[in-house]
Amino acid sequence: MTHGYLGKVARIDLGRRLVEVEQPDESLYKKYLGGRGLGVYYLFRDLPPKIDPLAPENEIIFATSVITGIPIAGMSRFSIIAKSPLTGGFGEAEAGGFFGSELKAAGFDALIIRGRSENPVYLSVLDGSIEVRDASPLWGKNTKEAQEEIRGELKDRLVRIASIGPAGENLVRYACIVNELHFVHGRGGLGAVMGSKRLKAVAVRGHEKVEAKDPEKVRQLQDYMRTRWKENPGSVSRSTLGTADIVMPLNALGLLPTRNFQGGSFEKAEGLSGETMKSTILTGTDGCYACPIRCKREVRAPEPYETNPSYGGPEYETIVAFGPLCEIADLGAVSKANELCNAYSLDTISAGSAIAFAMECYEDGILTKEDTGGLELRFGNADAMLQLLEMVAYRKGIGDLLAEGVKRASDKLGKGSSRFAMHVKGKELAMHDPRGKTGVGLGYALSPSGADHMQAAHDHAFAKPSRYVESLGIVEGIDPLSLDAEKVRMFVYAHLWWGLLDCLGVCKFIFIPHSAGVLTPHHLVDLVNASTGWETSLWSLMKSSERGLDLARCFNVREGFTRADDNLPQRLFDELKSGRQKGAKINEQDFQRALQLYYEMMGWNQDGVPRATKLQELDLEWTLQQISSN
């Protein structure tokens, strides 16, 4: 049996144990495509304003797209979307692996889950049939135990499982959702939303094949990808070293966030590099559905931090968050932190950032040994870091405070600790320092989901003209350090472009020429048309992306977000203290001017609210009654 690019959408109410299945009109897919687009469409329509993200009324939406399941490298990601417990606004997180294509093969484009179950449950989604099943025996268990028990119960080792561990159950505001133990929907605390619904896991299995409308075109793209990626040094590096391949280059550039963003280089970086990982603890690699690059790592660290390869290995973000950011140089400890996060369902970026925050507070005297339960919480203390992770997951001692994220923690702590809280909209910064790539700063400030490094192709992609950049409408190279109109234009176009990838569930690496990327926007248009039989264009797809982005903005506006929430932590306006960019800082006035320019280039008003006419232009008239935009 086969089916095409249009599946079904299931609405599951966990409180009432109701499952409703609908088949949306094709025009909905043409407008929203999937992923972020489809998710924000349902979230905006379904949610009453200003609900508690942990209330039953919140929805958690698993959304694939019109190309998910097409067996081409990079097309396997899917989005999970909910109101975020960390930011209180639009929350989204994407991950690769096999779950997305499996969900599609099971006949569903999206699952929309609401309500709260009395007892812990999990969802089984098996070939078109959805069941709410008891998960009481699984509650309290880590992700690996949960996965094994569900697979046993369903008697199928190939069931794909996205689950939470104790951190999600305990409503840690940056709890993540872990699928297959090492593909992670990391950011924004969506694991806590699952926890609040008493939803331990979602298990999917599908035997239907997703068939493209133009299989020949798909084969051509497969062939192209198969031969080309090996000729691209970036893809080969990513394949060989994983995302950790950028540890040393960024350290050399002076842009490796160190000591809670005080510095930009770490003298012991080499011990944390992809090269070191490969020559020491690497036991294998893994990849997503249909991808030959296999950038995922599997490691087994030795004593005292012995790790289980089932949980994969640390990625760049994880390495830096638990390494340089906390001044920890031990790759074993970092790998252990990674394992704990995947077992407990903790976002490694926010967790590392929360620990670095606590360390800086401790060294500054804002936190004392009394607060930490005796932990000597200095930068560099690997054992303290690992203990703290457990305390966060179980909300024990100081872990309870840190489980709230750095913004809330610093609000509660007071004593000037907010200057150490590196976040935007409550979400902790990723491991990229905007003082060396201002576009990333715009991305942090303007992401609808808070500080996110995957909002827009980073500045260096636009540093010189290329075929890739050309198709996005940028003709001349743009300075990574500027914040002028050209930079903002680049950012607008790049924001729409990467937003499109989040609507389609596409791996961004595959589309960055000097990263793993060998594909260009042209290929993506071809692929959407090959999958759907449509005749869309990059113009039309970018309009869909803008639709999703503006709708996410509208969601936040309705929640009460204002221009003041598009900010950066003060530290980024101060000088970097170490590394090649020592002394670099972002000019705050220039940054504010750039934000204003962005609003206006996007057709938003000076308060950052999409103008009524922009919403009309995007076929979003229906939102007008809910936000006062002009």
Add this chain to the structure above:
Amino acid sequence: MTHGYLGKVARIDLGRRLVEVEQPDESLYKKYLGGRGLGVYYLFRDLPPKIDPLAPENEIIFATSVITGIPIAGMSRFSIIAKSPLTGGFGEAEAGGFFGSELKAAGFDALIIRGRSENPVYLSVLDGSIEVRDASPLWGKNTKEAQEEIRGELKDRLVRIASIGPAGENLVRYACIVNELHFVHGRGGLGAVMGSKRLKAVAVRGHEKVEAKDPEKVRQLQDYMRTRWKENPGSVSRSTLGTADIVMPLNALGLLPTRNFQGGSFEKAEGLSGETMKSTILTGTDGCYACPIRCKREVRAPEPYETNPSYGGPEYETIVAFGPLCEIADLGAVSKANELCNAYSLDTISAGSAIAFAMECYEDGILTKEDTGGLELRFGNADAMLQLLEMVAYRKGIGDLLAEGVKRASDKLGKGSSRFAMHVKGKELAMHDPRGKTGVGLGYALSPSGADHMQAAHDHAFAKPSRYVESLGIVEGIDPLSLDAEKVRMFVYAHLWWGLLDCLGVCKFIFIPHSAGVLTPHHLVDLVNASTGWETSLWSLMKSSERGLDLARCFNVREGFTRADDNLPQRLFDELKSGRQKGAKINEQDFQRALQLYYEMMGWNQDGVPRATKLQELDLEWTLQQISSN
């Protein structure tokens, strides 16, 4: 010898007899593409504000594009651009034929002609070499005589010639430029600009082949076009009947402009139809470079209106302007009017409109026999019409007044005659009545060059979803009669799309599915990439189109145009008096609201001026000092 998509740009100063040749940077082509884009770029940069369009400082620019010369149907058009003597603003006119590809084969992408010669001259552009040659013996002659003499002098029957006749020399404000006697740059009075420069003609010949970067892709598109056009009823109809194929359908719809736009149907329309032409006076057909459809007509009308087939035959616009609009039912007389216009270099649309205006004034008593020199200027008087054409071309009697266009004529006449002057920005309406297709009304009002029917794909193209419309980002069908936000959105997208075709020098028919069209936007992107080796996208191309459109708008703003100039003649807000749409009218308030919506969707302010931030977004920062946009 071959050359590629990048040629040279020649600047010719007729006063100083100076020829300068430059090779623009490729980035200029990436931003502006050619045609309108390139033309308005030079015009805006070079012209001081508020000069007299007939002064030597005006420039007349012949501009091809990065795909001109690629031998595929529909890609042969080129633009002529100048400040318009008819509107006082941005003026542009496009025509097909062979001149554009010949200019490219001669090594030039654009000719920029300024100054005024003391004596009449013509330009010869022969294989990279440009000469200013004496045309004194040609002055006063019609276009055919001029063409033959120049070909004789240059000893080459294949020299392609664009020239003016007496109307251009006599500065008739709607004088056109005629190439090959029947491909006409009709609108906006650009022939008068040539006349004011004492430039009789431009003659081009090139032997260099224009080579595409990807000849195989070009061959594929050729093959596609070659087989597909015959399967498309619209193309076959256009091939069989020419553009006159729409006379009967539009009459049946009640949208055939009749009696100076009083009515919408003409009881004698059949005698003017493409079918009648074919079965009576048609002697042959002609087509543009590389086009198998051959929609151009050649006719020989019998006595008393015997015509010479060298001047071709009347197109739809010409037929209606001299037929129903003047209530004239004689195809011979209409064909004669067409011949006279091509011989004298008069725009048939404006000329027919000026005559209909005069007829209505006459019947209303505003003009008398005394004014007309004895002509009985009633609707339906074919002989009077033909006499009047000569009087206009030579500015004799009442012809001198009508040579100014209906706006200036009605201003001078007074007595309420302005209600019969069917124009926008001084340019006479084309033969499409917006009361049945409101998007055409938006096009008339918002065209930077005044009332123009080729601004945006007409409403019926969007009446139901199609693959064509899909690639432009419109998912659902749109009502041809509405003026709501959906219609304005459709118009914005369509305006950018057809504007793109004017930047690339592309025949719009080839891209209208139910007209001659078999190609879609996807093919155009492929073609640009095949020609240039770029990797552009519809997104990037639409940005280039918007750049050209906004720059043309800025040109008009700098000239002093305001929101009030974006209007329609009052008659269109009144009821149609005959035909199937009898009683139809445009709601003026709705129309004003739609204009406002358009401005804001385009990123213009409420006065219709592009916002500074929009200009920055389009890489047009450099215009900011010249217009105060915010």
